[in-house]
Amino acid sequence: MRRGAGTRAPLLLVATAGIVVGLLLLPLAYLMIRVAAGGRTLDVLGEAETWRLVWNTLILAVGVVTTTIAVGVPLAWLVTRTDLPARRVWSTAAALPLVIPSYVAAFCLLGFFGSRGLLADALGVDRLPEVKGYWGSLAALTLATYPYVFLLTRSSLQSLDPSLEDAARGLGVSARRTLLLVTAPAIRSAVGLGALLVALYTLSDFGVVSLMDYDTLTRAIYVQYKSLFDRAPAATLALLLVALTALALVVEYRTRRRGRLYRAGPGTQRQPPLVRLGRWRAAALAYCSLVVGIFLVLPAGVLGYWLVRGVANERELGTPWNETINSLAASGLAAVAAVAAAIPVATLALRYPSRSSRTLERLSYAGNALPGLVIALSLVFFAARYASPVYQTIGLLVFAYVVRFFPQGLSGVESALERVNPRYEEAARSLGHGPLRTTAFVTVPLMRSGLLAGAALVFLSAMKELPATLLLRPIGFETLATEIWGLTQVGAYSRAALPALVLIVVSAPVLYLVSATRRFESGAAG
Amino acid sequence: MKLLGGLAVLFAVLLGGIGCGGGSDGPLTVYSGREEELVAPLFEMFTEETGVEVEVRYGDSAELAATIAEEGENSPADVFWAQDPGSLGAVEEYLDPLPDGVLAMVPERFRDRDGRWVGTSGRSRVLVYNSDALAEGEVPDSVFELTDPRWKGRIGIAPTNASFQAFVTAMRLTEGDEATRQWLLDLAANAPKEYEKNTPIVEAAAAGEIDLGLVNHYYLYLVKQEQPDAPIANHFLESGDPGALVSVAGAGELESASDPSNAERFIEFLLSENGQRFYVDAAEEAEYPLVEGIEPKEGLPPLDELEGPNVDLASFGTEHEATIELLRETGYLT
Numbered sequence: 001m002r003r004g005a006g007t008r009a010p011l012l013l014v015a016t017a018g019i020v021v022g023l024l025l026l027p028l029a030y031l032m033i034r035v036a037a038g039g040r041t042l043d044v045l046g047e048a049e050t051w052r053l054v055w056n057t058l059i060l061a062v063g064v065v066t067t068t069i070a071v072g073v074p075l076a077w078l079v080t081r082t083d084l085p086a087r088r089v090w091s092t093a094a095a096l097p098l099v100i101p102s103y104v105a106a107f108c109l110l111g112f113f114g115s116r117g118l119l120a121d122a123l124g125v126d127r128l129p130e131v132k133g134y135w136g137s138l139a140a141l142t143l144a145t146y147p148y149v150f151l152l153t154r155s156s157l158q159s160l161d162p163s164l165e166d167a168a169r170g171l172g173v174s175a176r177r178t179l180l181l182v183t184a185p186a187i188r189s190a191v192g193l194g195a196l197l198v199a200l201y202t203l204s205d206f207g208v209v210s211l212m213d214y215d216t217l218t219r220a221i222y223v224q225y226k227s228l229f230d231r232a233p234a235a236t237l238a239l240l241l242v243a244l245t246a247l248a249l250v251v252e253y254r255t256r257r258r259g260r261l262y263r264a265g266p267g268t269q270r271q272p273p274l275v276r277l278g279r280w281r282a283a284a285l286a287y288c289s290l291v292v293g294i295f296l297v298l299p300a301g302v303l304g305y306w307l308v309r310g311v312a313n314e315r316e317l318g319t320p321w322n323e324t325i326n327s328l329a330a331s332g333l334a335a336v337a338a339v340a341a342a343i344p345v346a347t348l349a350l351r352y353p354s355r356s357s358r359t360l361e362r363l364s365y366a367g368n369a370l371p372g373l374v375i376a377l378s379l380v381f382f383a384a385r386y387a388s389p390v391y392q393t394i395g396l397l398v399f400a401y402v403v404r405f406f407p408q409g410l411s412g413v414e415s416a417l418e419r420v421n422p423r424y425e426e427a428a429r430s431l432g433h434g435p436l437r438t439t440a441f442v443t444v445p446l447m448r449s450g451l452l453a454g455a456a457l458v459f460l461s462a463m464k465e466l467p468a469t470l471l472l473r474p475i476g477f478e479t480l481a482t483e484i485w486g487l488t489q490v491g492a493y494s495r496a497a498l499p500a501l502v503l504i505v506v507s508a509p510v511l512y513l514v515s516a517t518r519r520f521e522s523g524a525a526g
Numbered sequence: 527m528k529l530l531g532g533l534a535v536l537f538a539v540l541l542g543g544i545g546c547g548g549g550s551d552g553p554l555t556v557y558s559g560r561e562e563e564l565v566a567p568l569f570e571m572f573t574e575e576t577g578v579e580v581e582v583r584y585g586d587s588a589e590l591a592a593t594i595a596e597e598g599e600n601s602p603a604d605v606f607w608a609q610d611p612g613s614l615g616a617v618e619e620y621l622d623p624l625p626d627g628v629l630a631m632v633p634e635r636f637r638d639r640d641g642r643w644v645g646t647s648g649r650s651r652v653l654v655y656n657s658d659a660l661a662e663g664e665v666p667d668s669v670f671e672l673t674d675p676r677w678k679g680r681i682g683i684a685p686t687n688a689s690f691q692a693f694v695t696a697m698r699l700t701e702g703d704e705a706t707r708q709w710l711l712d713l714a715a716n717a718p719k720e721y722e723k724n725t726p727i728v729e730a731a732a733a734g735e736i737d738l739g740l741v742n743h744y745y746l747y748l749v750k751q752e753q754p755d756a757p758i759a760n761h762f763l764e765s766g767d768p769g770a771l772v773s774v775a776g777a778g779e780l781e782s783a784s785d786p787s788n789a790e791r792f793i794e795f796l797l798s799e800n801g802q803r804f805y806v807d808a809a810e811e812a813e814y815p816l817v818e819g820i821e822p823k824e825g826l827p828p829l830d831e832l833e834g835p836n837v838d839l840a841s842f843g844t845e846h847e848a849t850i851e852l853l854r855e856t857g858y859l860t
Contacts, residue, residue: 210722223686223859225592313754373589377596384597392602471593475555475581486562486584492752
């Protein structure tokens with residue numbers, strides 16, 4: 001299943017992957033420069049407060065990863081492998097919260113469950129217990145990120161060759177043990193990858209923890225930037241985030257399987273037999289309703305309520321056409337660029353596995369737990385100094401999105417590449433095709449679904465991105481996210497509700513690309 | 527594959543096309559920490575009056591200051607218009623002194639001593655209160671009364687917000703570091719509720735989540751736009767109290783400005799009759815005009831009656847770090 005150690009990676013591939021990863025490491029270089037110029041690093045590292053922040057950040061990340069797996073994995077299994085009624089509807093609805101920006105999710109949760117929120121009004125009680133702090137952050141971040149785990153697990157379950165499970169059953173293994181011994185290990189790497197994306201998101205998130213008033217490293221970095229103009233302490237805290245990223249990567253790597261389960265062929269596949277839920281059906285339905293109710297219906301409902309209140313108060317509500325077009329354009333470009341950049345990195349890591357190719361791939365994650373503000377300022381630093389023609393152009397904004405969301409593109413490319421049997425490539429090579437042609441005409445077409453899924457994930461994240469957009473966008477370039485920010489800045493929620501709903505509505509169809517895995521894969525056989 | 531190839535070509539063309547437009551000539555570039563929702567009409571008025579096109583980058587004042595610092599000499603900005611003197615002070619080294627004629631339009635206490643920036647509108651710190659819960663007479667006249675145990679759990683503050691930090695700086699400058707530390711510790715013992723910024727405090731007061739909040743006076747009017755019937759009002763504190771600090775939003779011209787004369791024209795416009803009347807006429811605005819002879823919005827006490835603490839706003843930039851340190855030590859910041 002692997003190439004022999006003798007196979008050397010083509011130079012062009014190594015060079016391209018190297019350049020991509022080098023560019024992704026710019027924020028890290030900036031942090032080094034700031035730390036070197038400052039000199040208060042040791043003071044910061046010596047403070048008990050710093051380690052309290054590290055601990056807070058760590059327990060939040062572990063908490064969010066745990067809840068997202070607990071929510072996402074059973075849901076993915078229910079919608080792919082059981083006779084749950086209306087599986088497709090649940091499958092779509094459960095993925096939709098991915099399009100809700102986490103700061104909007106936090107606003108909505110507070111607006112509903114807040115001590116004087118809509119729920120308190122509805123119950124007629126004076127005030128409810130406070131939902132802020134750790135648990136509030138956990139809830140809002142779970143809402144915003146569990147779809148990563150759900151989607152990756154679902155796609156892994158869908159593309160898992162049922163003949164593997166059949167073989168186990170044929171050997172007399174019980175259904176329950178097959179689930180445990182064959183299915184669970186087979187999806188483990190997908191769950192791990194989803195969890196990694198969740199962890200990186202949580203580490204870098206500022207919107208939720210600031211609204212929920214919970215102290216993490218990212219929040220402290222913002223406070224430092226906003227209040228102190230000595231940038232070394234902020235850079236030091238940011239480097240601690242990078243260290244936590246490294247920890248997350250090690251954990252994730254350990255969950256990966258060494259041997260991979262390839263499909264025997266990309267051709268027609270049978271539906272795996274569905275598990276009959278029987279008397280568990282009601283419980284399963286209740287579970288799905290609960291998840292979708294809290295994570296989708298509730299935030300959409302709160303936004304709807306604000307919109308209605310705005311109409312009732314006769315506030316001016318303009319449809320944000322320009323903002324929508326700008327968001328779509330910048331995010332679309334970012335999606336294409338991120339996936340294109342991920343192909344050489346993934347190919348090198350998976351097809352020419354070696355310590356150095358793996359390291360290169362892992363390095364590409366280094367900046368991804370960094371808050372958007374840090375990434376933005378690092379690109380301000382380099383672009384204004386050394387690349388002023390691109391500074392404050394859409395090109396640099398798109399580049400910032402790629403830097404922030406590269407792992408999401410990479411996850412799509414890698415999971416697709418993992419499922420393409422290298423034998424097809426070997427066949428092409430033995431027929432005299434060069435590595436480039438083989439990649440272009442054999443591998444990439446077989447990976448189409450994964451590429452689209454990766455592109456869709458990047459697209460959805462870029463649609464929601466705020467901090468880097470604010471600082472790097474061309475002047476006058478308003479996106480839906482900046483519009484929502486501008487309005488919530490002055491407390492105009494009823495007017496912010498409309499762009500927020502538009503963001504959700506225009507993002508939703510893109511989820512279809514993530515979901516369409518199966519169709520494309522079987523299409524690729526023809 | 528065709529699809530991907532096509533997209534790649536499109537991408538290259540777009541990047542190439544846009545990459546050409548990055549020159550520094552042309553319209554006046556303003557970095558504005560003031561919210562677009564509030565001040566966009568002012569920029570339109572300026573263009574109408576002078577014919578000078580303006581490009582505005584909106585953002586958080588401190589983040590824009592950090593951006594200017596990272597851009598260094600290559601900043602595309604001509605003017606920096608910030609919410610607070612602290613952000614202007616932070617980029618002082620990149621600002622050019624303004625002409626005396628512009629500086630003279632504004633009272634001395636509302637501008638930089640070295641003439642690098644000038645205040646454009648004023649805001650007073652006040653206590654916003656829930657008028658269902660409290661009568662105006664019950665609202666304290668000094669921030670020093672807020673440490674009384676009867677206010678336990680009833681006060682809202684925004685310790686990470688620049689406006690709260692400026693107020694703490696004012697207390698340090700008038701009462702000294704020790705007294706301020708003690709006040710902060712006593713207030714913390716009263717378990718104030720913390721918010722990210724002013725607007726949520728006013729909303730919390732409207733919702734009855736808190737009874738009192740330490741805020742700038744004009745946020746009340748913003749929240750009233752959203753909730754016209756909210757039971758909230760402002761209480762101005764006694765003169766000399768640090769909680770009665772009158773601060774300013776202000777503007778300065780970047781040394782690297784590509785068009786200094788238009789940058790000055792813009793700052794002059796902000797201080798002109800039209801530029802200053804804006805704060806009186808615009809529905810969502812209620813800040814104080816700073817130029818003499820222009821009365822503030824109805825219902826506001828006149829500016830010269832607001833005797834905040836006797837402090838030099840221009841020193842807030844350099845004093846900021848010590849304030850932050852104090853807030854960290856007393857557990858308000860991380």
